Amino acid sequence: MPLRVCAAVCVLITAQGWIPSASALQAPGQTTPQTPPQTTPSRPQPGNAATEPIITDEEFDATIPTLDADPNAPLGTIEEWDAEQTRLEQNASPDRAITGDPLSAPMELDPELDAPLGPIGSFDVEPFDESQYTQAAEDDATRAVRYTYRIEGLTARPAPDASETPALSDVSDKARKAVDPDDIRARFRELSALDDGDGRAANGAMVSARMIEDQQLLADLLIGQCFFDATVNGAVEMPESGEGPMVVVLTASPGPCYRFDSITFTAPPVEPEDLITRSFVPAIGEPVDADRVLAAEANIAVALPQYGYPFAQVGQRDVLLDPATDSADYTLPVTPGARSSFGDIVTSGTSVFEADHIATLARFDKGDLYDSRLVDDLRKALVATGLYSVVAVKPEPTGEVAPDGTQYAALAVEQEAGPARTLAANAGYGTGQGIRAQGSWTHRNLFPPEGALIASIIAGTQEQGASGTFRRSNAGRRDRSVELSLSALRSDFAAFEAFTGRLAGRISYSSTPIWQKPITYSYGFELLGTNEQDFNFDLGRRDRRTYYVAALPGQITWDRSNDLLDPTTGFRLSAQVSPEASLGSGTQFYGRGLVEATGYFPFGDSIVLAGRARVGSIFGADRPDIAPSRRYYAGGGGSVRGFGFQELGPKDPDNRPIGGRSLVEGAAEVRYRFGNYGIVGFVDAGQVSISSTPGFDDLRFGAGLGGRFYTNFGPMRLDVATPIGRRPGESRVSIYISIGQAF
Incomplete structure (x- = not known):
């Protein structure tokens, strides 16, 4: 038979059974000791049943097939192998012969399997007990593994001594800084799987997996902080008493700091x-x-x-x-590549603006030295128009040499137009002003480039109106807007009732949510006709009168605050002036002026003290010659809280405000913020006088508390205030809801 059969029976048989060779028991790297050979009898000792061989030597020799004379002869067939096995079985001793196929013997079946089934009622069915499974689940939960962990081997590494290290002799003390292990521990806690598990795991295998993961994490952190030879070993310490959490120990060997x-x-x-x-x-x-x-x-x-x-x-x-x-x-x-200057602007994709209008938005000219910050600024300006869904600006080499020796880098603007139409709405409430809601529809690029048409309506309990506005943004200059508007408005307040038509134009240079500018300004014109009801002291009754007013308003603001809607530091100073003419029954020329200052002073990270002062005056005309809607009033959410809208100042015999020619206001707030919420305590003061000279002889005060909810576009505020020294007819409590801080 072939040689391959022998391999299955190559076992050393002795009187003691089978013994593997010494080399099989030898651990890797272990040296095998040399021992003198032992003599083992080849036959069993008489009378020793424990050492009786399984078969005799003659029987063993008879079962070993003989080798072919020619080892290179081809292997026999399966049929020849089966015939040889049959011959050996027939020649075996009778007590060892195998008779028949044990797998083919008939199986004795249980006679109960052939018996017919009994009626259903005879079955003894036990109801399902859910509690035992619930209890088993609870037991599994209580068997969850608890563990803690600690890190060993991390100690502070002092800075090397320059006198002992020649390479560091010319290096500053700042450069020879020490390595702080607390930083490694802090970063490990942020990323650790063991720490993230909060000391609990489903089983020990999960704890082991977390330990292995954190071993690699700690090693990576050490290598990342100059310990390139770092190694980390993990071990688990079981509680001695058998109770309590296991302890995972990560032992770090940082090695030298390179x-x-x-x-x-x-x-x-x-x-x-x-x-x-x-x-x-x-x-x-x-x-x-x-x-x-x-x-x-x-x-x-x-x-x-x-x-x-x-x-x-x-x-x-x-x-x-x-x-x-x-x-x-x-x-x-x-x-570094070629030193470059700004070249031409080229556009691609769905066109929103031509290259010349994009150049208007840029804060650089062709030939200026390339600066990626100005490219980012241009991209933000394009995004701020609201007309793009996707816009990208990137430089491209041209190979063209500029006069200063640099190479021109063209700016490729890839455009993808977004929706140009917008619907917007806002609403608010104020005591004395009622509910006021405003909605608008805007097409921002109806008259390219950036020529917008805006239609808006006002629907409130005391105001109703509609307006249409044409506005061109970035008109000839970045962030400069030109507006022309026409509106009709009905107002019904305690101070006056008016039906007003207005035509106005304005040119402004303003801040935006992306760029808050230190200096902003606006100037323009107003033409309005308004029919208003006012108390006629000469006739002793309320009377209607139509006013025609022409005005040239202007404003300038110096803004050093850190945010438009929620400033926490800095200040703002602004001045408004408006020369006006009241036409109709005799022309009256007068001027309106207003100066305002606000400041913001932080105390720590969560408290801000804010203050505001405002002074206004109308000079050149008597109060009756000025339309009621153009006079000064005080009171309300943006003025003196605790009082109704326009409630402060002189009043007529019906206790309705009639407005004045001068105004003083002041306010102080303490703002405390915690997370996305805030609390504000405030005191406001103000006075309106008939004279054009501001007075302080009848200042009124209001105080209250407010709540703030901070969003990504600004805080939403709810203020509740009460007047100090309340007078008859004044509300005990006033409520104001709007977006943004009071000032």
Whole structure:
């Protein structure tokens, strides 16, 4: 028979049974001791049943097939093998012969299987007990593994001594900073699987998996902070008493902290010549901190395009570690590309603006040195128009040389138009002003470029009106708008009732949510005709009169606050002036002026003290010659809280306000914010006088509390106030709801 059969029976048989060779029991790397050979009898000892062999030597020899004379002869067939086995079975001793196929013997079946089924009622059915499964589930939950963890082996590493390290002798103390393990521990807690599990796991295997994951995490953190030879081992300590949580111990062996011995940049000369080196913050002698290195490389990639290199590329770093000195040689290849200036603007995609209007939005001219910050600014300006769904601005090389020796870089603007129409609405409530809701429809590019048509309506308990406005944004200059509007409005307040038609135009340079400008201004004209009801003291009754007014309003604001809707620091100063003429029964010329100042003073991270002062005056005309809607009033959510809208000031015999020619107001708030919520305590004061000279002899005060809910577009406010020294007819409590801070 073939040789392959022998391999299945190559076992050393002795009187003691089978024994593997010594080499099979030898652990890897273990040296096998040399022992003298032992003599083992080949036959069993008489009378020792425990050592009686299973078969005799003669029977064993008879079962071993003989080898073919020719080992290279082909193997026999399966049929020949089966015939040989049959012959051996027939020649075997009778007590060892196998008779028949045990698998083919008939199986004796249980006679009950052939019996017919009994009636259903005879079955003894036990009801399903859900409680035992619920209890089992609760038992599984209570068997959840509890654990804690600790980190060993992290200790503070002092800064190296420059006197002992020649390479650091010329390096500042700041560069030779110590390594703080607390930073590694803090970052480990942020990312740790063990920490994220809150000390509980379904079973021990889950704890083991978390431990293995955190071993790698801690090693990566150590390597990232200059410990390139770091290793971390994990172990689990079981509670001695058998109760309590297991303890996962991560033992760190940081090894030496590698520090920069040299920092080299392979790059051609750039302008300025230290542009690359000054952008790389890590210095010689500092630890090789991966985060600082990556941030420094990113800083180079940012700085080069800001100084005329739009096509700069930062290559792959090379860090050579020297274990003998625990130092690192750092090399970074940098390809700055051609120094470039701004070239032409080219557009592609769904056109929204032509290149000449895009150039109007840019804060640079062709030929200016390329600066990626100005490119980002242009992209934001395009987004701020609200006319794009997608817009991208990127430089492209032209190969054209500019007069100053740089190369022109064209700006490719890829445009994808977005919806140009917008529906908007806002609503508010104020005591004395009632509910006021305003809705508008806007087509922002009906008259390209950026010529918008706006239709709006006002629906409130005391105001109703409609208006249409044409506005061209970025008109000849970035952030300059030109507006022309026509409106009709009915107002019914305690101070006056008016039906007003108004035609107005304005040119303004204003702040936007993206760019808050330090100086803003506006100027324009107003023509209005208004029929208003006012108390005629000469006749002793309320009378109607039609006024025709022409005005040239203007405003300028100096804004050093940090936010338009929710300032927390800085100040604002603004001045308004409006020369006006009241036409009709005798022409009257007069002027209206108003000055306002606000300031914001933070105390810590959550408290802001805010203050406001306002002074106004109308000079050149008597009060009856001024339309009631053009006089000064005080009271309300944006004026003196605690009083109704326009409630303060002189009144007629019916106790209705009649307005005045001068105004003083002041307010102080303490704003406390916690998360997305806030509480405000405030005191307001104000007075309206008949004289054009502001007075302080009858100041009225209101005080209250407010709530704030902060959103991504500004705070929503709810203020509740009460007048101090309330007089007859004045409300005990006033409520104001709107968007944005009071000032």
